[in-house]
Amino acid sequence: MPQIFINEQNCTRCGICVSLCPYRIVVLPDGGLPCHVQGASERCIACGHCEAACPSGAIVVNDARLVPMPYASGVAEIEPARLGAYLRMRRSIRRYREEPVERTTIEQLMDIVRFAPTGRNRQDVHWFIIQDTRELRRLTEMAIDWMRESSAAGSSLAARFNVQGMVRAWEEGRDPLCQHAPHLVIACAREDNPVAGTNAVIALAHLDIIAPAFGLGACWGGIFIFAVQGCEPLRAALGLPPEHVPIHCMMLGYPAIHYQRAPKRNPSDIVWR
Ligand SMILES: Cc1cc2nc3c(=O)[nH]c(=O)nc-3n(C[C@H](O)[C@H](O)[C@H](O)COP(=O)(O)O)c2cc1C
Incomplete structure (x- = not known):
């Protein structure tokens, strides 16, 4: 069952982890640290958003099936045109x-x-x-x-x-x-x-x-x-x-052909409301 661990020194109690939990099972008790609602850990899907978004890196989500993240952290941005x-x-x-x-x-x-x-x-x-x-x-x-x-x-x-x-x-x-x-x-x-x-x-x-x-x-x-x-x-x-x-x-x-240009496509079929 997934569990969250909080580094007390790093946690600023900003509440971002609480706001991102899809199942609303992360809470920030008055004067306390973020934690799972009592007995709700089994509903945690280990999406890792609380850990991934924490500005001070104060949360770790652990679950038996999760493997360590071997990649450098940081935001990967690509220009829309590219x-x-x-x-x-x-x-x-x-x-x-x-x-x-x-x-x-x-x-x-x-x-x-x-x-x-x-x-x-x-x-x-x-x-x-x-x-x-x-x-x-x-x-x-x-x-x-x-x-x-x-x-x-x-x-x-x-x-x-x-x-x-x-x-x-x-x-x-x-x-x-x-x-x-x-x-x-x-x-x-x-x-x-x-x-x-x-x-x-x-x-x-x-x-x-x-x-x-x-x-x-x-x-x-x-x-x-x-x-x-x-x-x-x-x-x-x-x-x-x-x-x-x-x-x-x-x-x-490996492709044997290099495409020179994008093909034509239909316009998007969208209903706006
Ligand atoms: C669900 C699906 C099944 C497809 N099956 C085949 C296939 O069996 N053989 C094939 O040559 N292309 C297949 N295609 C590729 C489509 O023909 C191709 O996406 C379409 O012609 C547009 O070309 P593009 O992907 O280069 O934009 C399939 C595409 C999808 C999404």
Whole structure:
């Protein structure tokens, strides 16, 4: 159960920790120090906002699952124009170099992705990373076989996707599912948590955004995940634990193409009230 510890000398009793607690369980008793409401520690989600915002660094949140923060503190600011340009130039990468990505680089990405928001700070995304490119091709082939069989059996799949075209592309040496990406990152969620799927998608969106900063490219694998969800042998070959639901996935690798400009987009569809 999370607990908060206060450094009495440093605490100025400013009350910022009290104002930021999402569950209102941090209080500042008259003449006392900030503390959890009696018996409420189990409701603490260890979001760490009280510790992160304390101007005098007087609070520490501790919980068995939390790992020490190895990064320098301080505010990271990026000019809006720079960040906007970066986000506009992010692309779904569909051509990759054959070169694999070092595991340490993928670990660096995932180390940033773990700071993505999760409902009730559950941090409950389970990752499954196919680093071995040959294994990814084997699994993709299983997905293609499933598509071929589903199409032959007249399933609704063929109407939804151009299945025959994709199967043909694979037979001609192209990879319409994973675009010859060397790696695939699959985000899974526990089925007993209704917001876990949302958490998984948000985390993957972080991965999509951070990848170019490492010179990498990513692309959502909508068709691949569709196959994982529908093809039991493929799911079994992945070896996912039964309680882990595959939510979505992302191809990862070094891009073979450098985009010169951002593509056109529709205007935002907004209702103002
Ligand atoms: C949920 C989702 C699933 C997607 N699935 C695929 C896919 O299976 N294959 C693919 O090449 N692109 C896939 N994409 C990428 C979209 O086609 C892409 O985001 C869109 O064309 C806009 O291009 P951009 O991301 O470069 O701006 C997917 C994107 C999302 C958000």
